[in-house]
Amino acid sequence: xxxxxxxEIFSRLQAANPHPSTELEFDGxxxxxxxxxxxxxxxxxxxxxxxKVLYALAPTPQAMLELGEEKVxxxxxxxxxxxxxxxxxxxxxxxxxxxxxxxxPQTRAExxxxxxxxxxxxxxxxxxxxxxxxxxxxxxxxxxxxxTGIAKGxxxxxxxxxxxxxxxxEFLLDAHHWLILHGRxxxxxxxxxxxxxxxxxxxxxxxxxx
Numbered sequence: 057x058x059x060x061x062x063x064e065i066f067s068r069l070q071a072a073n074p075h076p077s078t079e080l081e082f083d084g085x086x087x088x089x090x091x092x093x094x095x096x097x098x099x100x101x102x103x104x105x106x107x108k109v110l111y112a113l114a115p116t117p118q119a120m121l122e123l124g125e126e127k128v129x130x131x132x133x134x135x136x137x138x139x140x141x142x143x144x145x146x147x148x149x150x151x152x153x154x155x156x157x158x159x160x161p162q163t164r165a166e167x168x169x170x171x172x173x174x175x176x177x178x179x180x181x182x183x184x185x186x187x188x189x190x191x192x193x194x195x196x197x198x199x200x201x202x203x204t205g206i207a208k209g210x211x212x213x214x215x216x217x218x219x220x221x222x223x224x225x226e227f228l229l230d231a232h233h234w235l236i237l238h239g240r241x242x243x244x245x246x247x248x249x250x251x252x253x254x255x256x257x258x259x260x261x262x263x264x265x266x
Contacts, residue, residue, distance in 0.1 A: 057204070057205040057206060057222075057260060059222070059224070061258050062206060062222055062223065062224065063224050063227075064255075064258055065204070065206065065255045065258050066223065066224060066227035066231060066234065067227075068254050068255055068258075069227075069234040069238065069254075069255070070227060070230070070234070072254055073233075073234065073237070075230075076230050076233035076234050076237060077184075077233060078100075078180070078184050078233065079100040079101075079104075080092065080095065080100050080103060080104065080107075081104045081107060081108065082107070082111075083111070083115070084185075085159075085160040085181065085185035085186070086116065086117060086152070086160050087107070087111055087115065088180075088181060088184055088185050089148070089160050089167075089170075089173075089177075089181050089185070090107070090110075090120070090145055090148075091103055091104075091107050092177045092180045092181060093141060093144055093145060093148065093172050093173065093177060094106065094107065094132060094135060094141050094145075096136075096137065096141070097136045097137060098135045098136050098137075102134065102135050103135060105134070106131060106132045106134060106135055109131055110128065110131045110132065113127070113131065114128075116158070117149040117152045117153050117158050118149075118153060118158065120145060120146070120149045121146065121149045121150060121153065124146070125142050125143060125145075125146045128142040128145050128146060129142035140172075141172070143171075144171045144172030145172075147170075147171035147172070148170045148171050148172060148173065151169070151170050151171065152170070155169075160181065160185065162182070162186050162188075164178045164179070164182060164190070167181055167182070175213075176192045176193065176194065176212070177192075178190075179191060179192035179193075179216075179232075180192040180232075183229070183232050184232075184233075187229060189220070189225075189228040189229055190232075191216050191219045191220050191223075191228075191231065191232055192216075192232055193212045193213075193215050193216045193219070194236060195239075195245075196235070196236045196238075196239025196240050196243075197215070197219075197232070197235045197236055197239060198212055198215055199239055199243065199245060200235050200238055200239040200243045201215045201218075201219060201235065202215070203243060203248070203259065203261040204243070204255070204258075204259045204260060204261060205259070205260030205261075206219070206222070206223075206235075207219045207222055207223075219231065219235075238255075242254075247265065248261075248264070248265050249265075250264040250265045250266050251265070251266050
């Protein structure tokens with residue numbers, strides 16, 4: 057895919073949704089970090105249901121630590137991997153308080169030093185909380201990038217690197233949200249809505265459902 061086609065794709069996505077945002081509900085970097093930690097293999101809708109209760113009980117790292125792992129576990133038990141996630145939440149709060157003065161760090165290396173935080177989670181926090189041009193590639197973005205031809209790659213890191221390299225700079229800050237929303241609601245895994253797609257004529261996917 058050439059650069060002019062990529063520019064047009066993101067121009068259309070921007071025109072349709074000028075101010076895209078995550079569907080996770082949060083107030084501040086700490087709550088976003090915890091929400092993203094909880095979102096692995098879980099829908100944003102399911103995460104929002106538990107964090108609404110969790111953040112009412114413990115809106116800060118100190119409050120979360122005082123709440124304790126057992127109470128966190130009970131509060132989030134409707135989502136997948138809740139035992140492991142509860143342990144990570146508490147361990148992350150301990151690290152934030154002991155190492156970072158209770159603040160969420162703003163570099164990838166520091167974020168990835170937190171328990172349960174991998175590259176994708178770090179990228180979401182960097183991009184959404186701190187407005188850095190990081191690209192978190194989940195299953196939706198991986199699928200859309202490969203299908204459309206925006207950035208083809210055999211693995212997540214390859215797609216991430218190509219997206220950062222190829223997406224026009226003026227669109228990079230919001231590209232993560234546009235791509236994930238496009239994959240979630242239009243370019244679906246099993247039934248892509250090609251007939252309702254605003255970039256269908258620019259997409260290089262050969263098996264379009266028109």
